[in-house]
Each structure stands twice: as structure tokens, then as C-alpha cells.
Amino acid sequence: METRELRYFVAVAEELHFGRAAQRLGIAQPPLSRAISRLERRLGATLLDRTSRAVHLTEAGAVLLREARAALDAVEAAERRTRRAAQAGTGTAGVVLATKAGAAGELLAKLLDAYAAEPGAVPVDVLLCGVGEQERLLRDGRADVALLHRPFDSIAGFDAEELRTESQVLILPAGHPLTRRPHVRMDEATGIPGLPLPRWRGRDGTYPDGPGPEVRDHAQLLQLVALGRAAAVLPESCRSQLHDDLATVPVLDAPTVTTVIAWPPHSRSRGVAGLVRTATRL
Amino acid sequence: METRELRYFVAVAEELHFGRAAQRLGIAQPPLSRAISRLERRLGATLLDRTSRAVHLTEAGAVLLREARAALDAVEAAERRTRRAAQAGTGTAGVVLATKAGAAGELLAKLLDAYAAEPGAVPVDVLLCGVGEQERLLRDGRADVALLHRPFDSIAGFDAEELRTESQVLILPAGHPLTRRPHVRMDEATGIPGLPLPRWRGRDGTYPDGPGPEVRDHAQLLQLVALGRAAAVLPESCRSQLHDDLATVPVLDAPTVTTVIAWPPHSRSRGVAGLVRTATRL
DNA sequence: GGCAGCGATACCCCAGGGGTATCGATCCGG
DNA sequence: CCGGATCGATACCCCTGGGGTATCGCTGCC
Numbered sequence: 001m002e003t004r005e006l007r008y009f010v011a012v013a014e015e016l017h018f019g020r021a022a023q024r025l026g027i028a029q030p031p032l033s034r035a036i037s038r039l040e041r042r043l044g045a046t047l048l049d050r051t052s053r054a055v056h057l058t059e060a061g062a063v064l065l066r067e068a069r070a071a072l073d074a075v076e077a078a079e080r081r082t083r084r085a086a087q088a089g090t091g092t093a094g095v096v097l098a099t100k101a102g103a104a105g106e107l108l109a110k111l112l113d114a115y116a117a118e119p120g121a122v123p124v125d126v127l128l129c130g131v132g133e134q135e136r137l138l139r140d141g142r143a144d145v146a147l148l149h150r151p152f153d154s155i156a157g158f159d160a161e162e163l164r165t166e167s168q169v170l171i172l173p174a175g176h177p178l179t180r181r182p183h184v185r186m187d188e189a190t191g192i193p194g195l196p197l198p199r200w201r202g203r204d205g206t207y208p209d210g211p212g213p214e215v216r217d218h219a220q221l222l223q224l225v226a227l228g229r230a231a232a233v234l235p236e237s238c239r240s241q242l243h244d245d246l247a248t249v250p251v252l253d254a255p256t257v258t259t260v261i262a263w264p265p266h267s268r269s270r271g272v273a274g275l276v277r278t279a280t281r282l
Numbered sequence: 283m284e285t286r287e288l289r290y291f292v293a294v295a296e297e298l299h300f301g302r303a304a305q306r307l308g309i310a311q312p313p314l315s316r317a318i319s320r321l322e323r324r325l326g327a328t329l330l331d332r333t334s335r336a337v338h339l340t341e342a343g344a345v346l347l348r349e350a351r352a353a354l355d356a357v358e359a360a361e362r363r364t365r366r367a368a369q370a371g372t373g374t375a376g377v378v379l380a381t382k383a384g385a386a387g388e389l390l391a392k393l394l395d396a397y398a399a400e401p402g403a404v405p406v407d408v409l410l411c412g413v414g415e416q417e418r419l420l421r422d423g424r425a426d427v428a429l430l431h432r433p434f435d436s437i438a439g440f441d442a443e444e445l446r447t448e449s450q451v452l453i454l455p456a457g458h459p460l461t462r463r464p465h466v467r468m469d470e471a472t473g474i475p476g477l478p479l480p481r482w483r484g485r486d487g488t489y490p491d492g493p494g495p496e497v498r499d500h501a502q503l504l505q506l507v508a509l510g511r512a513a514a515v516l517p518e519s520c521r522s523q524l525h526d527d528l529a530t531v532p533v534l535d536a537p538t539v540t541t542v543i544a545w546p547p548h549s550r551s552r553g554v555a556g557l558v559r560t561a562t563r564l
Numbered sequence: 565g566g567c568a569g570c571g572a573t574a575c576c577c578c579a580g581g582g583g584t585a586t587c588g589a590t591c592c593g594g
Numbered sequence: 595c596c597g598g599a600t601c602g603a604t605a606c607c608c609c610t611g612g613g614g615t616a617t618c619g620c621t622g623c624c
Contacts, residue, residue, distance in 0.1 A: 001285065001360065001361050002285050002286060003283065003285050003357070004284060004581095006357070006360070018601075018602060018603095019600090019601065019602085027581090027583090028583060028584080029601085029602075030582085030583080030602090030603075030604080030605095031581060031582050033602060033603060033604090034582095034603090035581080037603085043364055043368065044365065044369065045364055045365060045367070045369070046368065047364075050601090050602065050603095051589090051590075053590055053591065053600080053601075053602095055601095055602085058368075059367055059368075060364050060367040063364050063367040063551070064360060064363075064364040064367075066548055066549055067359060067360030067363050067364065067423070067548075067549065068360050069548070070359075070360070070546075071353065071357045071359070073356075074352050074355075074356040075283055075285070075353045075356075075357070077352075077353070078283065078288070078346060078350050078352070078353045079283050079325065081345050081349050082327055082346040082349065083325055083326065083327060085327070085342040085345040086326060086327030086342035087326065087327070141349070156441045156547035157439055157440070157441070157546070157548070158439070159438045159439070264352075264439070265436075265438035265439035266349075266351070266352045266439070267345075267348055267349065267352075269345065269348075286612090299570085300570075300571060300572095301569090301570065309612090309613065310613070310614060310615080311570085311571075311572095312571090312573080312574095312613085312614080312616095313612060313614075315571060315572060315573090316572085316573090316613095319572085332570090332571065332572095333570095333571095333620090335569080335570075335620090335621055335622065336570095337570095337571085
């Protein structure tokens with residue numbers, strides 16, 4: 001199977017419409033129809049049920065859609081990482097580290113400093129991204145290594161080392177009555193009148209239903225809290241980045257958050273290995 | 283990048299010789315040279331240093347070799363799993379479970395029985411393989427789910443659930459003086475005169491240096507022990523499969539062995555999900 | 565210096581990927 | 595119930611590019 005065929009199939013499987021898929025691919029519809037038929041013939045499998053009015057995925061088609069996405073990510077990653085390895089000047093290639101914007105601030109700074117001081121250290125580019133994006137960046141090769149936060153981020157499919165575990169705190173506008181409490185419980189944090197917890201954007205770009213404002217990164221969230229429109233429960237290390245217009249209260253029964261450094265299992269290059277070693281010794 | 287180009291590059295990178303690589307690929311040498319040049323031009327990267335006497339990988343080439351192998355595995359897996367999903371009769375596709383031949387005997391039997399009794403269970407094919415092969419089978423799609431044993435097998439890149447943890451025992455021919463001991467230490471087990479521990483075959487098909495016979499699965503190993511040519515340290519659950527010509531002694535300081543059920547992170551199909559659910563409830 | 569080994573180049577052929585025109589089936593509005 | 599709109603499949607054509615053979619140019623080596 002050629003990657004072109006996989007790309008074609010994914011386009012059709014996502015659009016469920018040969019015409020639109022062809023348009024998206026920048027080709028005409030007939031060659032696309034032919035390519036899919038040929039793919040089906042070679043696989044000995046019907047991938048799509050087509051009536052002349054609608055297209056549906058068969059069970060085999062659903063399997064191929066999942067697998068093809070993973071395979072195309074892997075091919076894309078190969079291309080990107082090779083390009084980066086080549087262009088990073090003659091000599092040792094750099095490494096791209098992905099982390100959530102606004103999270104893991106001092107840990108990240110310490111890691112970068114400590115690693116830069118190592119002998120044989122390689123240049124590190126930091127890629128700040130939205131919540132939940134790191135997984136995709138690692139998978140398609142835009143990043144080589146990432147800082148993730150369990151249990152929020154999934155480390156499925158990656159190698160990882162734990163760096164730090166911390167408890168969470170409730171973040172409120174300074175002066176809110178609850179800030180005088182020594183600690184709160186989770187059910188108190190979720191039910192503050194007028195200060196709902198926010199809804200985080202999912203990987204697919206949609207937001208869960210419910211009350212609370214929609215947010216996609218920490219800066220947005222903290223601003224909303226400062227404006228008195230929301231409360232937040234975040235790992236306690238975020239306190240170092242708060243202005244004095246925000247106050248924190250420990251949440252006793254919130255799940256603890258583990259910061260991990262993760263990388264694709266097959267691509268433990270020298271740069272990644274060094275960064276991981278430095279991180280675990282921090 | 284097309285998978286053909288990746289296959290071509292991997293062949294050359296492994297052979298470090300255009301002629302042999304072309305032969306392996308079943309094409310002539312000139313088109314292979316051209317394909318690699320074109321790949322290099324498109325990537326904007328030199329992948330191979332070629333003098334007219336020798337070919338070496340550049341740094342970018344080494345990156346691409348690693349990444350290309352992973353990508354080709356993913357493409358191969360896509361093809362195989364789709365074929366299986368299609369041919370598994372009309373209706374629900376089966377699942378292939380990989381496990382080491384001779385290991386996890388009763389656990390496996392219990393799992394298969396319990397799962398088969400579930401409503402909506404899917405046919406399960408069991409694929410018995412050599413030590414350390416499961417990783418490759420999962421990666422290239424010949425298997426969908428596997429029973430692995432940490433710390434011997436790496437679960438890098440897979441999702442996994444722990445099933446059972448057990449300690450290890452020393453296996454000796456019946457009547458050996460050490461069998462009268464209530465327990466032994468690891469350093470005693472490794473130094474038995476005339477009964478060396480075996481050398482396991484690595485993933486690359488080679489054996490580590492040292493004394494001891496070369497083995498690749500449990501059946502071979504147990505036969506060697508029965509013949510008085512080796513001793514073995516194995517998880518205690520293997521006792522249920524020993525004839526009375528073999529005896530066991532607990533090893534106090536051997537690492538504990540955890541049996542896990544693992545699967546590729548993106549491919550949690552209905553069959554795999556059900557099997558994992560059943561396994562964790564066992 | 566002649567020779568053997570190896571990758572690159574030159575040149576040719578045709579399979580196949582891509583395009584346009586059109587067909588055939590199906591759904592829908594009137 | 596009919597005509598038009600929609601959509602995937604088919605027919606046919608063009609030409610890119612993948613694959614082949616012959617050969618060159620370079621490099622070690624006896």
C-alpha cells in the first residue's frame with residue numbers, strides 16, 4: 001500500500017463523499033473512485049458501502065481508517081524529523097520539546113538550564129501548545145519530546161519518565177470569601193455560586209456541555225478567574241505564576257497531578273536521551 | 283513520501299550497498315539510485331555519503347532509518363489488520379492474541395474461557411511465539427493484543443494493563459542437591475557448577491556471549507533442564523506445567539515478574555477492549 | 565597500469581495516475 | 595409520475611515517471 005492510497009482513503013472515509021474528498025485532495029473524482037476500487041481489490045476487502053446516494057464505512061473500512069491515520073502520522077513524522085535533522089546545520093541536530101503554554105514554568109526553566117549545562121548538549125526548541133495538543137505533535141513529528149500531565153494527558157503509545165507529583169489548588173479572585181478557608185473539598189470547588197469551573201477544549205476542537213466558560217489554555221483561564229467569571233483547580237506549582245489578584249486554596253481530594261517527560265518509543269535519539277536523563281536527575 | 287521510497291531507502295541503509303539493496307528489492311540498481319537521489323532532493327537532505335567504494339549513513343539518514351522502519355511497520359499493520367477484518371467472515375472480525383509459547387498457561391486458558399463466555403465475544407486466535415517476538419507482532423499488525431512479562435518484555439509504545447505479579451523460582455533436575463534448600467539467592471542460582479543459566483535469543487536473532495546453552499522458547503529450556511544441561515529461573519506459575527522430572531526452589535532476590543496485557547494505543551477495537559476488560563476482572 | 569567493483573548517467577519503454585466527457589442509478593420537487 | 599439534480603462508475607485519452615539495459619567515471623588494489 002502506498003501512502004497516496006492511504007491519504008485518498010482517509011479523505012473519502014472522512015468526507016463520506018467522493019466528490020468532496022477529491023476536491024480536498026486537489027484531484028478529479030474519477031481517478032479517486034478508481035484508486036479506491038483498486039485498493040479494495042488489492043486488499044480483497046470492501047471498505048465502503050456505496051449506494052448512489054450515500055457512502056458508508058464497512059467494518060474493514062473503519063479498521064483501515066484508524067490504522068491509516070496512525071500510519072500516515074508515522075510517515076509524516078519520518079519526513080519532518082528527517083528534514084529537521086538535516087537542516088539543523090551541519091552537526092548535531094536539535095530537539096523540539098512540546099509543553100502546554102503556561103504550565104510547568106519553573107520546572108521547564110530548570111530543565112533547560114540544567115540540560116544546556118551538560119557536555120554534548122544539543123539545541124532545544126520549545127514548542128508551546130494548547131492543552132492536549134502534545135500527543136498529536138509527538139505523533140506527527142513536529143515535536144520529539146513533551147512534558148505531559150497525568151491524568152489529564154494520555155501517554156498512550158509513548159515512553160515516559162515521571163518527574164514530579166503535586167496536589168492541586170483552587171484558584172479564586174483575591175478577596176473571595178472561600179480564600180479564608182484553610183482548604184476545600186472538590187465538591188465545594190465545583191459548586192461555587194457565580195464562579196463555575198471552565199470547560200476545556202477537547203482534542204477534536206469541541207467543548208463539553210455544561211456551565212462555565214470555554215477555555216483552551218492557562219493564560220485565558222487565569223484571566224477569566226481574575227475577572228471574576230470562573231474558578232479553577234490547577235496543580236499547585238502554578239502559584240509561582242499568579243499575580244496578587246488571584247488567591248489559592250488547597251483542594252484536599254482533587255487527584256494529584258504527575259508531570260512526565262514523554263517521547264515516541266522508537267526515536268530515542270541522543271538529544272532526547274540526554275534531555276530525559278537530565279530531567280529525571282532534576 | 284511514498285512507502286515505496288521508504289522501503290527503498292531502508293534497503294539501502296541496511297545493506298549500505300546499492301547493488302545488493304536493488305537485488306533484495308527485486309529491481310535493477312539504476313532506478314534505485316535515482317529513487318534515492320530524488321528522495322534526497324525532495325527532503326532537502328543528504329541521507330547517504332557515497333564514495334565510489336563505500337556508502338555511509340549521514341545523521342539525517344540515521345534518523346530516517348529509524349522513523350521509516352516505524353512508519354513501514356504501521357503501514358504493514360494497517361494492511362494486515364484490514365485484511366483480517368474483512369476476511370473474518372461477514373460480521374464481527376476476530377482478534378489475534380500473541381503470547382510466548384509455554385508461558386502464562388493457566389492464565390491464558392482462564393482468560394479465553396472467561397472471554398468466550400461474555401456476551402458479544404469475538405473469535406480469538408492465539409498466536410504462540412518465541413521470547414521477545416510479541417513486540418514486533420503487535421507493531422506490524424500480525425497480532426492485536428499480547429500477553430507480556432515485565433521486566434523482560436518492553437511495553438514501550440503500547441497501552442497495557444497489569445494482570446498479575448509473581449515471584450520467580452529456580453528450576454532444576456529432580457534430585458539435584460539444591461532442591462533440598464527452602465530457598466536460594468540469585469547469585470547461587472547463577473553459579474551452579476555444571477548447570478549454567480541459558481542465553482536467550484535477542485530480538486535481532488543473536489545470542490549474548492557467555493556460558494550456557496542457547497534457547498529461544500520455554501519448551502527448549504525445560505528440556506535442557508531435564509537433560510541436566512542447564513538450570514533456569516522462571517516465574518513460579520510455570521510450575522503447573524512441569525513434569526515430575528523437574529523441581530523448583532524459590533529465589534528470594536529475583537525480580538518479580540508482572541504479566542500485562544498490551545495493545546497498540548490507537549487500535550482499541552471492540553474485540554480488544556472486551557478482552558482487556560475480561561482480563562483485568564480475572 | 566590494468567582490472568574489478570560500484571554508483572551515476574543516458575536513453576528507451578510502457579504501466580498507470582490524472583484529466584474530460586458521459587452514463588446509470590437514485591432521490592426529490594412539482 | 596416525470597424531469598432535473600446529485601453522485602459514483604465507466605470510457606477514453608494523455609503524459610509523467612518508474613523500471614529496464616548499456617555504459618560511463620571514479621577508486622582501490624594487485
